Amino acid sequence: MEGVEAVLLDLSGVLYVGDAPLPGAREALGRLRAAGLPVRYVTNTSRSTRADVAARLARMGFAVDEAEIFTAPRAALARIRARGLRPFLLIHPGLRPEFAGVPTEPPDAVFVGDAGEAFTYAALNRAFRLLVDGAPLIAVGRNRYFREPDGLSLDAGPFVAALEHAAGVEAEIVGKPAPAFFHAACADLGVAPARCLMIGDDVEADVLGALGAGLQALLVRTGKCRPGDEGRLPPGTPVADDLAAAVELALAAGSGP
Template sequence: MNETRPVRGVLLDLSGVLYVGDSALPGAVEAVHRLRASGLPLRFVTNTTRQPRTRIAHKLKAMGFPIAENEIFTPTHAALDYLQENGLRPHLLVHPDLRAEFAGVDTHAPNAVVLGDAAGDFNYDSLNAAFRLLMEGAQLLALGDNRYFLEPDGLSLDIGPFKTALEYAADVSARVLGKPAPAFFHQAAAALGCAPTETLMIGDDAATDVEGALRAGLQGLLVRTGKYRDGDEERIDAQEPLVQNDLPAAVEWILGGC
């Protein structure tokens, strides 16, 4: 059981755990400050692909969170590394605000499709263009596999449904570069200086955050905020997760000796 394992480093999801929209969740800023004061190393992992990391850091600072840009892990940077290491030229099906992150990357004669949360840029023409490249042999690289996320006005579709549609149509399997890919969790844990088994992932997404972390050998804690819905913890197959009502309760549990 997770309760018997020491926690020496903490990974935190952002949207739904620290904030929703442009508002910090109750007690979340103070909870992050408490973790800082405890001396536990922290990193912040997100599958958000509608904003570059600089803008995410600015948003967090405006809400009062003591988080530096280099503490934030996004799948965009994993994608950039993967493209360079494998000599791939991407066709970008991503949010317009994220395109600047790929400045300088060779996109001539694409041999890969990079799929992010393109929001309003998801339409028949954009999906069909990606489909045709996949049918010609391009790799499908997904920046995440989330089904949906919470916005101030309700739940919205995320990358996962569009990834599944392209996989089905082109009969391919995507390489996921963000959560729940084990390599993404392991990279973040390594940045903490911790082994995966010593690292606790806190998230509001039962599948992508918590089950993904558990399958990668980390500990997982699900909070009942953000996109959480009643019974989500029962859908986790990897092992029984830890569950707390919110981030302040999770921090209380951690600092109380786990």
């Protein structure tokens, strides 16, 4: 790391797990702010609206402006509106308000978020039949799982893989690791990607994604991070035990060239 002028943070597994802030996370965020390093939040989370994400952060003691949060569903919404698509929404009930007002009938596209229990055979089959008929497949990400208080749970990625395998298509990923998603947050910060540091607990979406988009990246060992994950990183990729340790490294790197 060197010359870090801004930080992008993943949410679940970095700031909190379930409804509990991770130890030291609030203080670490305070240190970033006190040091004058601007922050944006980039998340593929898709079980609730961006407003709900902000409210949940506030309840856990993280004072975050909703406009600083970049969510994959909002990126999907922008893309769907720009192309005038009418998506079949394979999403969590908690995300439905985000798509209020988007025409959906008759569907000519499929959008997949982390639908959780709404991933029923019937819903997946309906999506599959639309894809076979040529509808584009838009998805929040390929995230494999996330950490819940009682263990790891399936994220949207496995179901995206299922639909891709079934219909012989490739999904358009709108969230991490899509470069455009990272770049939108960097542009909002007004900082070149090479001067932005992505901090996350997901090797593929956060770390490899950010590196592929020209950002710097750091893996934290909290959240879904498991033994063996570090072996999948390019040599030299920084790793920290938690957000507090990551912030120390970032602030030290901020004084670089």
